[in-house]
Amino acid sequence: MEILKTKAAMRAWSAEQNAAIGFVPTMGYLHEGHLSLVERARAENRKTVVSIFVNPAQFNDPKDFEKYPSDLEHDKALLEKSGIDALFLPAREEVYPSGVPKLRLSYDASMARLCGKFRPGHFEGMLLIVHNLLMWVNPTRAYFGLKDYQQFVLVKSMARDLEFPLEVIGCPLLRDADGLAMSSRNVRLSPKGRAEALAISRALKKTQADFPRLKNNLAELKAAFATELKPLSIEYAEICDADDLSEATGRAEPTKQYIAAVAATVDGVRLIDNIFLN
Ligand code: AMP
Numbered sequence: 001m002e003i004l005k006t007k008a009a010m011r012a013w014s015a016e017q018n019a020a021i022g023f024v025p026t027m028g029y030l031h032e033g034h035l036s037l038v039e040r041a042r043a044e045n046r047k048t049v050v051s052i053f054v055n056p057a058q059f060n061d062p063k064d065f066e067k068y069p070s071d072l073e074h075d076k077a078l079l080e081k082s083g084i085d086a087l088f089l090p091a092r093e094e095v096y097p098s099g100v101p102k103l104r105l106s107y108d109a110s111m112a113r114l115c116g117k118f119r120p121g122h123f124e125g126m127l128l129i130v131h132n133l134l135m136w137v138n139p140t141r142a143y144f145g146l147k148d149y150q151q152f153v154l155v156k157s158m159a160r161d162l163e164f165p166l167e168v169i170g171c172p173l174l175r176d177a178d179g180l181a182m183s184s185r186n187v188r189l190s191p192k193g194r195a196e197a198l199a200i201s202r203a204l205k206k207t208q209a210d211f212p213r214l215k216n217n218l219a220e221l222k223a224a225f226a227t228e229l230k231p232l233s234i235e236y237a238e239i240c241d242a243d244d245l246s247e248a249t250g251r252a253e254p255t256k257q258y259i260a261a262v263a264a265t266v267d268g269v270r271l272i273d274n275i276f277l278n
Contacts, residue, residue, distance in 0.1 A: 001079060002086045007095075010049075010088050010136045019046035023139035025130060028052040029069040029184035030078050033174040037143040038082050040171055049137055050079055051088040057100045057125030064270070069187050088137065095132070105131060107154060110245045114150050114261055115272065118235050123154055130155050134164055142166055147173040147181055149261060149274045153245060173274070175201060181273045193267035196232065200264055203228035203237075204275040207260045211277040215252040222249075225260055235263040235270075242276065252278070 004010045014021060022041030026034050041048045052075060059065035072089075079087055105127040110116075116123050134142060142159070144152045156168040174182050179201035180194065189197060207225045214221040222239045229237050239248045242257035252258055261274040 001076075001084055003076075004086055004088050005090060005094065007090065007136045010086075010090075011138070013086055014049075014136075014138045017047050020140040021045055021137070022048045023133075023137045023142045024048070024050045025133050025142070025144075026050060026052055027054045027068065027184065028075050029071060029187070030075045031182045031184065033145055033147060033182035035078065035082055036174050037145060037171050038079070038084060040169070041141065041143050042083060044169075045140060047086070048084040049086045049088055049139065050084050051090075051133055051137070053088075053090055053095060053129070053133075055095075055125060055129045056092065057096070057128060058122050059125075060119045060122050067188065069184055088133075095129070100125070101128065103128065105158060107157060110150070110153060110157070113245050113247070114236055114238060114240070115263060116150065118263065123151070126151060127154060127158055131158065131162070134159070134166065139166055141169055143169050143171055145173060146170045146274070147183070148272070149242075149259060150245060153243075179205070181271070183271065185269050185271065188269045189267050193269070197264075197266045197271055199229060199232055200262055200271060200273045204260055204262065204273060207239075208275050208277050211252075211258070215278075218248050218250060218252060218258075225262075229262065229264065232264045232266065235265065237262045239277070 004013055022045030024037045024041050038050060054068050056065055104124045106124050111123050144155055146152055152170045159168045176182055179198055203225060206228055210221055210224055218239050226237050238261050240259055240261060241248050242259045248258055258277040259274050260277055263272045
């Protein structure tokens with residue numbers, strides 16, 4: 001595994017490969033969810049690149065940025081074992097030599113909802129770094145987890161609208177055996193907090209099970225979803241059209257896909273999760 005620390009080295013490595021390149025961008029503190037993306041990228045491309053960069057521009061809460069977990073040596077060992085070809089590991093000054101650019105990439109409707117409503121600037125910062133990483137890595141395919149469903153929808157739209165010559169691929173959300181969605185932030189949960197957080201995946205699974213019965217009354221489905229989550233401190237709990245993330249009310253249309261999505265804070269840790277309802 002080659003370790004590339006500069007944009008120039010990354011671009012040069014990419015240009016040298018005469019083969020399909022799969023790319024998995026991450027913020028490190030890797031877990032099996034990340035590794036499932038790596039495995040898929042390896043299976044579908046001749047070369048695989050992973051990046052680790054904790055992007056300050058996408059943290060609306062500076063404390064969340066400071067507390068973001070990190071264990072680079074462990075990440076490197078996991079990636080070495082996974083058989084990737086290159087790790088792109090730029091320092092902050094390499095990524096933002098003149099500070100965070102003022103350019104804002106944004107969408108109105110789909111970006112303003114769900115996490116976008118509660119994390120001002122988060123998705124603009126995320127789109128900027130993903131845009132730049134895609135330029136430097138120039139992959140054939142880029143892999144994103146459906147755990148961050150809104151991120152996936154926005155990145156896919158950006159890649160299409162800016163005509164990046166690549167495929168954006170969404171990979172299934174991985175859960176721990178107890179149902180909690182895997183996340184680098186889970187390490188910050190106390191045992192009690194973790195037990196409380198299980199209400200999130202339970203509520204999502206119940207909502208998925210309720211969908212066939214309540215598909216003609218999505219407002220009632222949403223109310224039942226909120227009731228299940230009541231013990232938690234909820235930011236949002238929504239039933240959405242999976243294509244454009246608009247709020248789904250009334251009757252479900254048979255040709256459309258729907259998701260239930262939630263953000264909650266447990267032990268001061270912000271957790272997000274979602275499930276496809278049909
Ligand atoms: P992060 O390091 O949290 O920015 O995540 C890097 C990539 O891994 C993103 O595309 C995430 O959606 C994906 N990812 C994180 N957690 C999971 C999970 N539990 N299952 C699948 N993909 C995940």
